[in-house]
Amino acid sequence: MELAYGHPKSLKPIQTKYCPGCGHGVIHRIICEVIDELGLQEKSIITNPVGCSIWADLYFDIDSVQPAHGRTPAAATGVKRVRPDHLVICYQGDGDLAAIGTAEIVHAANRGEKFTTIFVNNAIYGMTGGQMAPTTLVGQKATTAPYGRDPEGAGMGYPIHVLEMLATLEGTRYLARGSVNNAANVRKTKQYIKKAFEAQMSGVGFTMVEILSQCPTNWSMDPQESVEWLEKNMIPFYQLGEVKNTLEASK
Amino acid sequence: MAEEKRLMKGNDAIGEAAIRAGCTAYFGYPITPQNELTAYMARHMIDHKRTFIQAESEVSAINMVFGAAAAGARAMTSSSSPGISLKQEGISYACGADVPCVVVNVARSGPGLGGISPGQGDYFQATRGGGHGDYFHLVLAPKSVQEAAELTFEAFDLADQWRMPVMILADGMIGQMMEGVTFPEPRDLEKLPARPWAAGGQYKTHRPINHVSSINLVPDELEAKVHERFLRYEQIKKKEIRFEEVNTDKADLILVAYGTSSRVCLGAQQMAKALGIELGIFRPISLWPFPYDRIAALAAKGKRFLTVEMSMGQMVQDVQLAVAGKAQVSFYGRCGGNIPTEEAVLAEARKLLGK
C-alpha cells in the first residue's frame, strides 16, 4: 500500500508550543518535507529569528544558529559564505524582517546571498503579544494600534509589500508568496519552497518565500475564524504567486 | 626561517596577522581611523579566496561574524569607537552563545561622533562587557605595530581556547603609525582547532545536531550556563593576565598606562632618568583580565601610582580597585583626541614626588 501520510524525518516527532491554529507549525512541516525530499537533512542549517518561531530549533532536526532580532540575514550570510555547499534557511517573522531587520534583508538580497529566506507574514508581532507590525493591514487592530492601523491620520504608515520591494533588486532571483490558510495553498507554498531550495543548491542568487500565516491568538480569533480572516483580508492585499522568477535566465 | 622585517602601518599589520592566524572570514564597515585594515582585508582575503564582505553596517558586520564563526570559521571584524558601540549587541550574543571571534577597535575620541584622533575612552565599554547581560571577554591592548600583529595572531587561538570574542583595543595612533614588524608563519588551515559544537558538516560525521544559541527561558538552566562561563573566567584570570614592567623595583612612583599612552610614559621615564629621578612603568597588556594582583603587590611594597590615559580616567578605577586604598593613586589624562606629552607627564610626576 502507498504511504499517504508520514512524519518528515527532519521534523522532530514532538508537539510544538505554538498556539492552536498557528501557521508556524504547518510551515515547519512543509519545509522539513522538502528538506527530506531533497535528501539534505544532514546538510542543512537554519538561522532562527527572534519571534514565536525562535523555537524552531526545538522542532527542526537540523543544525541551527540563533542570532539577534532582525539580524538573521546577516548571520545567514556568514553561515552560507563559509558553508556554501549547505542548504541555509533564514527563517524570519514580519517584525524581525520588515521592521528591525530591514537593512539586513535588503542588503543580503541585494548582494544576492545564496540562502533562502522564509518570511512568515502574520501581520502582527506574535511573540510580544500583538503589537502592530510593518505588515499589519490598514484598520487592523493591535495593542499598539488600539483603534486600528491608521496610516496617515495617526501616522502609522501603510503595510509593506516586502517581496515587491525586493523584486527591484538585481540580486533577487526567486520571490514567491504563498499562504497556509487551506490545503491547496499549503501545497502550492510547498512547491515554492522546493523551487527556492533547489535554486539555492544550484548556486543562484537570493531566493525567498513569503508565507501568509495565521496568528489566531493575537488576532483574537479562533483558528477557523483566523483562516477565513486571512483569506478575506490578507490575500487580496498580499497577492499570492511568484512575484519574481529569473531562474530560467541562468540555465 | 624568520622573515624579514617589514615597514607597515598598524592597521595593515593587524590585517596581515589575522590572515596568517587563519582568519577565513572578515566583515567590516568603513570608519576612520581603521579604514586601511578593511582595505587590506578586501585585497588579501579575496586573493586568498577567503570571505570578505563590506557590510551595510557594523551591526550587520558583527552578525556576519556571528554566523560565520558559528558555522566554524575563524572570523573577524574591525571598527572604531562609534562602530564598536553598534557591535555590542552582537558581542553580547557571541558571549551568550560562546562563539569565538576577534573584534578590533582602533579607537578614536568620543563621545558621540567625537573626533577621529586617537582616544582611550572606550576602556569601560571594552572591559565591562559593553553590551547587555552578565559577561566578560578578553581585551588585549598593543603598544606598537609589532605587538598589534602578535596579539592579533594570538587572539584567534585565545578565542578558540576560551570560546569567546577577543577584543584588540588599539587606538588611532597604533593603527596609523608605521613601524618595523615581523610576522609568525601562517597557520595551516587544516590544522586549526576543531569546532565540534559548530553548525554545518553534520553529513560528514553523522553526529547529533548542534544549536549555536544564547536563548534559555529556564532560569535554573540559564543560571547554570552563566555559572559555567564565570568558572571559565576564573581560569582565564589565572592564565591570561599579561603586563610589562619597567624599573618598578627602583622607583617609588609608578606610571600606569596602556597602549599609546604607555609609550608617552616611557619617554617621560627616560627624561626623568636623565635628571636623576627614578620612575617606574606598569603597562597592562590584558585589560580584561586586569592585573589587579600585581598592582596590589606593588602597592604593598609602598609604591605610589600615577595613571596616565587618553581619557578623563577610566583604567584608573581598576588601579584604585587593585590598591584598595592602600596606596596613593593619581591621574593625569588628556582627551578629545589629544595625546599627553612626555613633558606634561614628567611635570605631573615631579609634582607628586616634590623633585
Ligand SMILES: Cc1ncc(C[n+]2csc(CCOP(=O)(O)OP(=O)(O)O)c2C)c(N)n1
Ligand atoms: C532588540 C530586541 N528588541 C525587541 C525584542 C522583543 N521581541 C521579541 S520577538 C519580537 C517581534 C516578533 O514578531 P515577528 O517577527 O512578527 O514574529 P512572530 O512572533 O509574529 O512570528 C520582538 C519585538 C527583542 N527580542 N530584541
Ligand code: SF4
Ligand atoms: S502568538 Fe501567534 S504566532 Fe505566536 S504561536 Fe501563537 S498563534 Fe503562533
Ligand SMILES: [Mg+2]
Ligand atoms: Mg509576526
